[in-house]
Amino acid sequence: MMFEDLRDLYQDVILDRGRTPRHGRRLDVFDADAKGDNPMCGDRVQVFVRHDGASVAAVGFEARGCAISIASADMMADAVIGHTDAEITAMAAGFAGMARSGESHVPALQALRPLAGVHEYPSRIKCATLPWVALAAALAGTDAHKGVASSE
Amino acid sequence: MNAISKTSLDLTRIRADFPILAEKIRGKDLVFLDSAASAQKPRVVIDAMVHAMEHQYANIHRGLHWMSERTTEAYEETRDSVARLMNAPDRRNIVFTRNSTEAFNLVALSYGRSVLQPGQAVVISEMEHHANIVPWQMLRDATGIELRIAPITDAGEIDMLAYEAMLADGRVGLVSITHMSNVLGTYTPAQRIIEIAHRNGAKVMLDGSQSIVHRRIDVQALDVDFFAWTGHKLYGPTGIGVLYAKAELLERMPPVMGGGDMISTVTYQNSTWAEVPHKFEAGTPAIIEGIGLNAAIKYVESIGYDAIAAHEAALTDHALARLSVIDGLTIMGRPQDRGGVVSFTLEGAHAHDVATLLDRQGIAVRAGHHCAQPLMQRLGVDSTARASFGIYTTLAEIDVLADTLDHVRTFFK
Ligand SMILES: Cc1ncc(COP(=O)(O)O)c(C=O)c1O
DSSP states (O other): OTTGGGTTTSOHHHHHHHHSOSSOSOOSEESEEEEEEETTTTEEEEEEEEEETTEEEEEEEEEESOHHHHHHHHHHHHHHTTOBHHHHHHHHHHHHHHHHHSOOOOGGGGGGGGGGGGGGOGGGHHHHHHHHHHHHHHHHHHGGGTTOOEEO | OOOOOSSSSOHHHHHHTOGGGGOEETTEEOEEOBTTTOOOOOHHHHHHHHHHHHHSOOOSSSOOSHHHHHHHHHHHHHHHHHHHHHTOSOGGGEEEESSHHHHHHHHHHTHHHHTSOBTBEEEEETTOOGGGTHHHHHHHHHHOOEEEEEOBOTTSSBOHHHHHHHHTTSOEEEEEEESBOTTTOBBOOHHHHHHHHHHTTOEEEEEOTTHHHHSOOOHHHHTOSEEEEEGGGGTSOTTOEEEEEOHHHHHHSOOSSOSTTSEEEEOSSOEEEOSTTGGGOOSSOOHHHHHHHHHHHHHHHHHOHHHHHHHHHHHHHHHHHHHHTSTTEEESOOOSSBOSEEEEEETTBOHHHHHHHHHHTTEEOEEEOTTOHHHHHHHTOSOEEEEEOOTTOOHHHHHHHHHHHHHHHHHHO
16 A cells, blocks of 8 residues: 555554544643744644642643644643653653654653654654643743643 | 656656656655745756856956956856846846845845835735745834735735725835745736836835746836846756846945945945946855856746746646545635646645655655745645646646545545
C-alpha cells in the first residue's frame, strides 16, 4: 500500500488520537493555561491544567493543527496526569530530546514512544513539541496563583 | 514520465534544460509543484554564473581594468534585458534590489516617507503577501499614514466597487496591490485598478512576483507607477530583484541606504547622490546573480510569453478539473482569471500531513499560510496545501498529484 513506509511517523495511535483526541476540550475549571503558536505553519494550541494539591489532576487542550500536534497534545495529557510540575518540566525536556534524537530512556515517556518517529522529519519536530512548550509555559506562569482555581 | 503533455511547449526539451528535474527523491521522480515559492534553474543560468566566476569577474562600476569593465558591462546588460522584458521606457527605470520584499521596503521608506504626507492613505488588498503588508504597516506606525485594506469577494477577486469607494475621498496617495495572488492564483484587473487610482490622484505599485513568471508585462501599456518582482521565481538566482518605477518618481525619491556606488561626491560636510537608478543601489550589488538573471530573462524570452501563458492555462485547467473531483478536497477561491497556483484543503487531513505524505512520493508542494496570514483568516483556514506550476510542469505531474491525493485521503480516513 502507498505510504506504508510512513507508518513509522503515522502509527495507528497517532492517527487515532489525531482524529479523536480524548482530552481535546477546554477544562471547565483550571488553574493554569497557556497558548502555543508555531508561526511558521499556523499551528495553534491552548493547554488548560488543573492541579489537585501538588500534582496535575486534569489537562485539556484546544488545538488547530496537524495529526502529529493533536496526537502529541492528547498523549501528553495522558502522560502528565498525576505528576508534579517539577516532574512534568523534566518530562518536557525529555520529550524534546526524544523528538530530536528518536531516543528516550525516560520511563515516564514510554507511552509517547510512537511520537519519536518525528525525529526523521525535521520540519515536523515542532509539531510534536508545541503542546509541551505550551504546557511548560502554563506551569511556569501559574506559580504566583497556584491553588487559586480560575474558571470560566 | 509519459508523454509529456499536449500543451504549447516542447516539454521534453525544456525539462532537459533543468538539471535538477533528473533528481530522484527516495527513489521516486521529483514532482516539483512548488515553483511559486521559488523556481528551479535552467542550465543556461547556472552556466552563466559559473562562467562569470571562472572567466570574467571583478567588482563593477569602479575598476578601470579589463576585468572590471567587462563585468560591469555584463551586469549592466541585465538592466537592459529587464527593461526590455517589462517594456520599460528606459534602463534608468530599473532599480536592482535583493528581491520583491526589498522593493516594497524601498518604496515605503523612500516614497512613503518623503512624498506621502501624514493624513494620506495607502491601499493594499486582502490578498497580499506579507512583503506587501508589513512595510506599509511600518510606514503607518512611523509616520501616521493611514493603511486601508481593499476587501476581496468570496470568489477571491478584488471587490472593485469597494476598492473604488475607498479612493473616493481623494486622500489615497498610493495603491499597492498584487498582480497575481500567490495563494489563490487570482490575476487582478491591473488596468482598471490603475485607471481608478489615477483618476483619484493615487499612484499604483503592483506586486508582480508571481505574474511576471507567466504573463508578458508591459509597464507602459499598464501605465503603472511601480512594479516589483523577484529573480528567483523567474528561473533566475536568489539575491536579485527588480523595482521598476517611472522616472519622475525615482527622481523625486531620496535614497534609503548610503554608501559606495550610490554617491556622486562625498565630503564630511555632505554628499551628493549618483544618478537614478544608482542612487538606490548602495554597495557592491549581487553581481553574479545579476548576470544569472540576464540568462534567465533570455531563456524566458526564447520560449516566449505566448507559449508560457498558454502552458500555464492548460496546467491550471487540468489541475482544477482533476482536483475538484477529489472527495473532500476544497479549492480556495474561484476567480475568473486564474493562474498556475492552486491552494486546497483536504477534509480530515491537515495541510502539513498532506504535504508530508505527498513528499514521500517525491511530490513537493507547499503547506502553511504562504506568507499571507490575513488572507488565511479571510478564507477561514489556518493553512492550506498549495500546488504551483512552472514552465517545466507537465500534465502528467498533475495527474500524479491527483492520484496520490486520493490515497492521502484514504490514509487519514
Ligand atoms: C506575491 C508575492 N509577493 C512577494 C513575494 C516575496 O518575494 P521575495 O521573498 O523574493 O522578496 C512573494 C514570494 O514569496 C510572492 O509570492
